[in-house]
Amino acid sequence: MADDIVAVTRAEWHGEARDLIELATSERTVAELLRRGLEWLTRVVRFDLATLFLLREGKLVSVVARGPLASERVRRHELRLADFPSLRQALETRRARAFTSEDHSHGDGDPFDGVLDLPPGHACMVVPLCAAERCYGVLTLDRTECETYPREVVDLVEVYGQMLATSLQEAEQKSNFERLHRREHAHARLLESQLGGDEVGVLETSRAAPVRELALRARQVAETDTPVLLLGETGTGKERLARAVHRWSARAEGAFVTLNCAAIPAGLLESELFGHVKGSFTGATRDRAGRFQMAHGGTLFLDEVGELPVELQAKLLRALQEKTFEPVGSDKTVRADVRILAATHVDLQEAIRQRRFREDLYYRLSVFPLRLPPLRERLEDLPLLCAFLLEEQSRRTGRKGMEVTADGLARLAAYDWPGNIRELANALERATILSRRPELGAESFDVPVRLSSPVRSAPVPLSLAEGAVPTLEEVQRQHILRVLGLTQGRLYGPGGAAALLGLKPSTLQSRMKKLGITRLEQYVATPPPPSGK
Known part of the structure; x- marks a missing residue:
């Protein structure tokens, strides 16, 4: 036994177990974990070749190899589990096994036949890597000397194999958790956008x-x-x-x-x-x-x-x-x-x-x-807000292509919206449910018409902020300017400024001239983008 096992203290065993678990939960890869596992194994037992095989679709695939006999052929080596009953038995029983010269001559052959020229009866050990309900693969140890690994050595390496399998399980769970976390995070960001x-x-x-x-x-x-x-x-x-x-x-x-x-x-x-x-x-x-x-x-x-x-x-x-x-x-x-x-x-x-x-x-x-x-202080944003809210609602209701017409916007602008954007969203959703057409006109909205609200929500004149009372002409001029902005300069027809103000178009034009309001084109704003685009 003294020739096969390297002296190692209990403290070193505990230290290696702790290091393996920490490595499994760190940011390093599984390949790094396996490489580190074989590296430390050189301090525990003597070998000329240590190979880690992982189970993949009925095959044992070599992933890491250490020792003088390690080569590129060994690192690419694969075994069909069905061809090696002794390896399958080690996985089923979860017990490590040292092969004897009798096993090599009458068993299922050496796993490295055709890859390495090892003498008959050489020292060989197979250690299953199992944790909880999973078997991850096997660890094989080979020496060129024609002898058998002692039972004490086999038991020691079996414990080490269990430690390594537990570390593999930790690494796999961490990888699965991170994948779920990334998926949930992407889902959360999508929900935030919606x-x-x-x-x-x-x-x-x-x-x-x-x-x-x-x-x-x-x-x-x-x-x-x-x-x-x-x-x-x-x-x-x-x-x-x-x-x-x-x-x-x-x-x-x-x-x-x-x-x-x-x-x-x-x-x-x-x-x-x-x-x-x-x-x-x-x-x-x-x-x-x-x-x-x-x-x-x-x-x-x-x-x-x-x-x-x-x-x-x-x-x-x-x-x-x-x-x-x-x-x-x-x-x-x-x-x-x-x-x-x-x-x-x-x-x-x-x-x-x-x-x-x-x-x-x-x-x-x-x-x-x-x-x-509040919304009543930014009514000029109604076209943009309506387009945005309708697009947002279309993802829930399936009603795509809905848009508010000019007279619909004028109807919305004639209300002071105490519930602000939330109330506007509710009004739009009701309208999309009740309307059979994609165009939402004034008749689509059941909000109260309060023609006085634009006056109350108009920007406060500088003179008023200084303590002076505005003249009646100033109030009228401010009111007409606001309504013209809402109708985008349109005077005539349903939803036009004259209809909203309750005046004849000729009377409105006359009053505008008296108040010095000209150039209607300046009130024509860029229309909101079509819904759904």
Whole structure:
């Protein structure tokens, strides 16, 4: 036995087992794992050739070879398992076997016949590589000396074969997990696109200068890890903008995790944010990760953060400042690298005065506030928004090629949209369901007509901002200009400016001349792109 086995300490055995497992879970390939396995085997037992065969469709295919007899022919060698009952028996019994001279003369032949000129009766050992329910292949050891490996050596290498098989199993599981992760990540990105992040294209091409400025500032802050507070009325598209900021950031490949603070009972919010351990409360039957852990390396979007209970705000503040927290029921600190985006329609300054929101948390969240304007302040974007929303809905409803006509746009523009873009999307979806034609005219929409809304939503004149009251002529001129912009300069016919204003075309022309409104062509905007293209 002293001639066949190399002295190795128990510590070295444990160290090699640990190294193999770490190698299996590292970024290296299976080929590197197998090469390292044979390299360490030279420190355990003497051989002239060590070969690793992996099972592939009923064949044992050589993948790695070490030792003086290793050659390119050996590395390309293949064996049909059906031709070697002794190898098949080793895999079935999961026991290593040393071949004797009797086996070589009366058995199923040497696996390297025709490849190596080994003497009859040479030392030969076959070690199965099996873990759990899988057999991955065999390890063969050969020496040119005509003797048999002692049982003690065979048992030792059998244990090593089990270690190597376990490492192969770890590597295979890691590879499968990474493949599933890549597939799920690609699926998640597709869903994000379908959920509306592409609306930022409408922001960047908006006909309203404040909206374009908003998109520019959002792109600038996306390049940092600075917390962003998204403000605006309900339905203005705060989550869409948050998804855009995430996609523009260096964390785009990470997770985008959302939590609506107003949609979850206060008693469960802490668990949702930070997770919990088994037994921490009734119903906690297992450990569960919170949104912070899910968003590690990515972005966490806290919608309606103004509804967060005061008692939970201190723990959120600590998580933001130190990037650490404790799950519910645990005394262990968890670290999470998360970029925070928050949104609310609540007046946080008023909430601070009423002691419903912590001032220090407000300043932590509002490092870079972005306020989304309501739809009534960007009605010139109606054509673009309608085209985008109809295209988005077509992927769900199958109604392709739908578009809003000029009089339909005029009807939509005569409403002040308290529900903003969300309400507009609902109105468009109802219209596509009820309409039998691809053209959605004024009759397709059942929204209330409020002709006074353009006046209320018109840009505030400079004189009014300075405290002066505008004249009646200024108000009329502003109102007519807005309606002309909505109808793209069209005066006559259904949906024309005269019809919307309730005037005869000749009366409108006369009033326009009196107010100094000329050159109708300046109100003709580029039409929105056709739906579905």
